[in-house]
Amino acid sequence: MQLIENTEWxxxxxxxxxxxxxxxxxxxxxxxxxxxxxxxxxVTMAGNILIVALVVADExxxxxxxxxxxxxxxxxxxxxxxxxxxxxxxxLTGDRTISFSGxxxxxxxxxxxxxxxxxLLAAMSYDRYLAICKPLHYTTLMNxxxxxxxxAVSWISAFLAISIIVLLVSQLTFCGPNEIDHFFCDLTPxxxxxxxxxxxxxxxxxxxxxxxxxxxxxxxxxSYVAIIATILRISSTTGKQKAFSTCxxxxxVVTGFYGTLTTVYVxxxxxxxxxxxxxxxxxxxxxxxxxxxxxxSLRNKExxxxxxxxxxxxxxxxxxHAL
Numbered sequence: 538m539q540l541i542e543n544t545e546w547x548x549x550x551x552x553x554x555x556x557x558x559x560x561x562x563x564x565x566x567x568x569x570x571x572x573x574x575x576x577x578x579x580v581t582m583a584g585n586i587l588i589v590a591l592v593v594a595d596e597x598x599x600x601x602x603x604x605x606x607x608x609x610x611x612x613x614x615x616x617x618x619x620x621x622x623x624x625x626x627x628x629l630t631g632d633r634t635i636s637f638s639g640x641x642x643x644x645x646x647x648x649x650x651x652x653x654x655x656x657l658l659a660a661m662s663y664d665r666y667l668a669i670c671k672p673l674h675y676t677t678l679m680n681x682x683x684x685x686x687x688x689a690v691s692w693i694s695a696f697l698a699i700s701i702i703v704l705l706v707s708q709l710t711f712c713g714p715n716e717i718d719h720f721f722c723d724l725t726p727x728x729x730x731x732x733x734x735x736x737x738x739x740x741x742x743x744x745x746x747x748x749x750x751x752x753x754x755x756x757x758x759x760s761y762v763a764i765i766a767t768i769l770r771i772s773s774t775t776g777k778q779k780a781f782s783t784c785x786x787x788x789x790v791v792t793g794f795y796g797t798l799t800t801v802y803v804x805x806x807x808x809x810x811x812x813x814x815x816x817x818x819x820x821x822x823x824x825x826x827x828x829x830x831x832x833x834s835l836r837n838k839e840x841x842x843x844x845x846x847x848x849x850x851x852x853x854x855x856x857x858h859a860l
Contacts, residue, residue, distance in 0.1 A: 552711040555640050555730075557633045559624070559720045560815070571628040577827050578621040584830030585610040588840070595843040601679045602668070603839070605661045608688050612657065613826040616650040619643060620721045620822045627720075637711070640722035645703040647721065651798070651821070652695035652749040658791055659753035659760075660687045665787075666760035670767045698745050705741060709733045719815060721822070725801075746802035754795040761788050790832050794825050 560570060592598045592607035623643065627633050635643070664684075667675045702724070709731040719726045724742055728735045764784055797817040 552637060552713075552715045552730075554634050554636045554715065555722070555727075556716045557624075557627060557635055557720060557722070558716055558718050559627060559633060567628050567631075571625060574621055574625055574628070574823065577823050578617060578625065581617050581621075581823075581827045581830075582614060585614045585826070587844070588830050589614070591840060591843045591847065594847065598839060598843055601664050601681075601684045602661075604681075604684050605657060605664060605688065608691075609654070609657050609661070609829060612650055612654055613829055615646070616654065617822070617826040619646045619650065624720050635722065640717075640727065641703060641707055643722045644706065644724060644727065645699060647822075648699040648702065648724070649696040652699060652745075653691050655749050655753045655795070655798070656691035656695065657688070658794070659756045660691060662757040662760040662787075662791070663687075665784075666763055669764050695749065698749070702738075702742055702745060705738050709735065709738070719818070721818075723818065725814070742802070746798075750795055750798050750802065754791075754799070757791050757795075787832065790825065790828055794821050797821050 560566065588610040589607050592603045592610075598607075620643075623635065664679055667679050671678065706724070706727065709728075710733045711730050712732050714730055717723075717726045717730065728738060728742075761784055768784070797820045801814050801817050
């Protein structure tokens with residue numbers, strides 16, 4: 538354990554690096570976990586980058602719905618890259634150490650991108666609400682300027698809010714155990730290692746977690762309740778089935794994402810929930826970024842059509858060069 542002297546605390550020392558315990562000392566599981574997480578990472582990156590490229594390149598996808606989908610895919614690409622490469626390196630090499638500054642940086646980007654996703658999902662549900670429940674006013678209300686404002690507020694507010702939390706964490710004193718019982722630098726397990734009174738820090742984190750999970754989740758649920766009520770009034774059976782299929786898929790992913798976030802960061806900590814936190818964390822750090830391209834984008838007819846056109850053009854260009 539690397540330490541550096543801290544003049545303010547006399548003979549005490551301050552930690553320069555942490556050890557991420559990950560999923561425990563189970564060497565027989567390391568190759569399997571590495572393979573699973575590697576495949577998940579590659580599929581997540583490929584799917585989300587593909588969505589961003591299609592949204593940018595295809596003019597038919599220059600609509601509010603796909604603008605938010607492009608933002609979400611861009612976010613997921615960064616989000617999963619904040620956690621998985623470091624975890625894969627640990628599984629491959631066995632080196633679980635991470636510097637104090639590296640831990641703070643990881644915590645900042647993970648928290649900021651996670652908070653941004655909460656509000657982007659809420660913005661997307663509001664967009665669908667206007668499109669289905671207020672179709673006559675949709676174009677006027679959801680104009681390009683308003684879309685950019687919603688996205689900008691989601692990104693900026695999250696990064697500013699999390700910077701306050703990370704700044705407070707960086708001022709804490711860490712001079713005892715340096716083993717983080719997690720697979721990344723999450724706030725709760727890091728706070729456990731501090732020798733400073735963290736009650737104010739925990740209260741601040743709870744307030745921010747509540748602000749960035751509960752209101753957008755409630756907005757999302759209310760939007761989908763209104764959407765479903767509107768769908769029930771559709772006379773066409775085929776139309777109902779198609780709309781319900783899309784809404785139910787979206788709602789399942791959103792409920793799982795917010796549910797695990799709320800369990801980890803908002804609910805009171807007891808022994809049972811504390812032991813399950815790692816499992817819940819895998820859901821919103823690995824599975825949600827993996828499923829989002831499939832649920833939100835690649836099942837959409839417009840995205841499939843855009844992908845088909847791009848592939849056709851690529852094949853034609855390849856044949857011309859071959860000739």
